Amino acid sequence: MQNKSCRGLIVFGLxxxxxxxxxxxxxxxxVAENAARGSGNERLAKTIHGGGNLIGGLxxxxxxxxxxxxxxxxxxxxxxxGGVYDQPNLTxxxxxxxxxxxxxxxxxxxxxxxxxxxxxxxxxxxxxxxxIFVTRGLLKTIRNEAxxxxxxxxxxxxxxxxxxxxxxxxxxQIAGVAEAGLAFANKNPDAFKNVIDGAVKKLLDEGLDxxxxxxxxxxxxxxxxxxxxxxxxxxxFLDRLRTIKGDDxxxxxxxPNFSNRLSVVQSTIREQGLQATGILLxxxxxxxxxxxx
Amino acid sequence: xxxRCALLAMMVSFVTALTMTDTAFGExxxxxxxxxxxxxxxxxxxxxxxxxxxxxxxxVVKRDNRWLQVQTTKGVxxxxxxxxxxxxxxxxxxxxxxxxxxxxxxxxxxxxxASAGARGLDKASEGYANRSGITQQQRDAVDxxxxxxxxxxxxxxxxxxxxxxxxxx
Ligand SMILES: [Zn+2]
Numbered sequence: 001m002q003n004k005s006c007r008g009l010i011v012f013g014l015x016x017x018x019x020x021x022x023x024x025x026x027x028x029x030x031v032a033e034n035a036a037r038g039s040g041n042e043r044l045a046k047t048i049h050g051g052g053n054l055i056g057g058l059x060x061x062x063x064x065x066x067x068x069x070x071x072x073x074x075x076x077x078x079x080x081x082g083g084v085y086d087q088p089n090l091t092x093x094x095x096x097x098x099x100x101x102x103x104x105x106x107x108x109x110x111x112x113x114x115x116x117x118x119x120x121x122x123x124x125x126x127x128x129x130x131x132i133f134v135t136r137g138l139l140k141t142i143r144n145e146a147x148x149x150x151x152x153x154x155x156x157x158x159x160x161x162x163x164x165x166x167x168x169x170x171x172x173q174i175a176g177v178a179e180a181g182l183a184f185a186n187k188n189p190d191a192f193k194n195v196i197d198g199a200v201k202k203l204l205d206e207g208l209d210x211x212x213x214x215x216x217x218x219x220x221x222x223x224x225x226x227x228x229x230x231x232x233x234x235x236x237f238l239d240r241l242r243t244i245k246g247d248d249x250x251x252x253x254x255x256p257n258f259s260n261r262l263s264v265v266q267s268t269i270r271e272q273g274l275q276a277t278g279i280l281l282x283x284x285x286x287x288x289x290x291x292x293x
Numbered sequence: 294x295x296x297r298c299a300l301l302a303m304m305v306s307f308v309t310a311l312t313m314t315d316t317a318f319g320e321x322x323x324x325x326x327x328x329x330x331x332x333x334x335x336x337x338x339x340x341x342x343x344x345x346x347x348x349x350x351x352x353v354v355k356r357d358n359r360w361l362q363v364q365t366t367k368g369v370x371x372x373x374x375x376x377x378x379x380x381x382x383x384x385x386x387x388x389x390x391x392x393x394x395x396x397x398x399x400x401x402x403x404x405x406x407a408s409a410g411a412r413g414l415d416k417a418s419e420g421y422a423n424r425s426g427i428t429q430q431q432r433d434a435v436d437x438x439x440x441x442x443x444x445x446x447x448x449x450x451x452x453x454x455x456x457x458x459x460x461x462x
Contacts, residue, residue, distance in 0.1 A: 013355040034309060034340070055441055067320065067415070068415050068417045068418055071414055071415065071418035071435055071439065072417070072418040072421040072422075074355065074420065074424070074435045074438065075414075075422050075427045075431055075432065075435050076417065076425065076427075077357070078417060078428075078431045078434050078435065079425075079427055079431050083430065083431065084434040084437075084438075091320070091441075092443070095441060095443055096447070096448065096451045097441055098441065099448055099452060100448055100452055100458075102327075102458060103326050103327050103328075103448065103458075104325055104326045104327075104376050104458075107383075107384070108325065108326055108327040108347055109327065109347050109383070109384075111346075113438045115434065115438050119457070131438060132433070145455070145461065160408050184415055185417035185420070185421075186417055187416075189420045192417060192423055193424050193425065194418070196421055197425075222360070226376045227376070227452070227457050227458050228376075228461050229457070277461070279455070279456065279457065279461075281455050284454075284455060286410060290385065
């Protein structure tokens with residue numbers, strides 16, 4: 001970015017600032033708020049004001065920290081879902097589709113990386129900082145590249161909206177220790193482990209909130225559609241899952257029921273005017289996955 | 294106002310200055326793709342005249358269906374595919390609050406070893422792996438994921454062969 005050197009200066013200044021003891025938080029908060037307002041950034045001033053305890057935990061998690069959290073969660077996803085399926089051509093194909101969708105997503109400045117999990121269940125997961133997983137079982141259920149693109153678009157949506165970070169930020173564990181940074185993680189490895197285990201439990205066992213899933217469903221078709229994939233492929237895919245499993249025992253155990261999701265996706269396609277381009281690329285999908293699933 | 298408060302006030306002003314929106318005349322759009330090509334004409338067969346980066350400011354000269362004729366701040370004019378631009382400036386990197394928060398939290402600069410695309414788990418996730426019985430094989434898998442590279446050219450070739458993005462008919 002063009003402002004890198006300026007940004008470096010700021011960070012340097014803030015590091016200096018944070019080397020002192022963190023007393024007088026309220027005073028600092030007031031100063032920050034006034035400074036923001038004084039320089040015409042009313043929005044930032046309001047956010048600082050609303051932040052309550054400005055220092056540490058309640059501030060958003062930065063990308064550097066996000067990567068640490070993403071890696072730790074990714075380790076656990078891989079450990080619990082059969083390890084990464086070692087098929088270089090398939091991995092490359094999934095990354096090409098995923099990165100094509102990510103190219104024009106709402107958070108295109110970070111790296112997205114995709115891996116296939118050697119697991120028969122039908123599942124997909126997104127850890128912070130763009131660590132995205134699909135199971136072999138999910139790929140077996142998919143019929144064409146457009147379906148894969150919308151599924152990956154859904155997972156990319158979790159990352160662009162920072163859904164997991166939001167959960168971590170809201171957790172009492174973090175609020176209690178007031179810090180979630182890397183220094184904190186290194187000095188309090190047990191507390192960091194609790195934070196990560198809590199997020200993993202939410203991601204793999206309990207599932208994210210319904211509203212987060214539906215938001216990702218909407219974004220999934222929008223992102224895939226921007227690249228030119230036919231968004232109705234996602235409707236076909238969700239409908240297939242509903243037929244296989246029905247609405248009662250959610251097949252994606254971590255997701256809301258399919259009928260609900262289908263109606264949200266259909267209204268998104270309608271309201272956003274997403275084009276049914278007919279680009280499904282079934283041949284490329286079967287060629288690329290042929291014999292490996 | 295003590296020293297640290299004064300510094301903080303300075304910081305906030307800096308951050309604010311950085312995030313001020315550019316003043317513009319006419320219609321302004323921003324590159325919304327990680328990388329995007331500007332072409333001499335409004336088809337993907339026309340030669341590339343410039344490679345544009347995420348967040349770059351462009352002035353719209355005219356629109357034609359799914360293509361926009363635009364001018365860069367350096368005065369280069371060409372065509373760009375509409376999916377590659379957006380009317381609002383894409384949020385790049387951390388927002389100002391995240392930057393503030395990160396810096397407050399970073400009391401031990403030596404603990405930071407992670408960087409995008411760098412090989413190796415960072416110290417904190419390595420520590421997590423040690424405490425969670427994560428095998429070497431599983432660590433290597435995340436390591437490979439982190440380092441996995443695909444060039445922009447490969448992605449463009451992939452889009453092209455699928456007639457996706459600006460390569461649509
Ligand atoms: Zn989801």
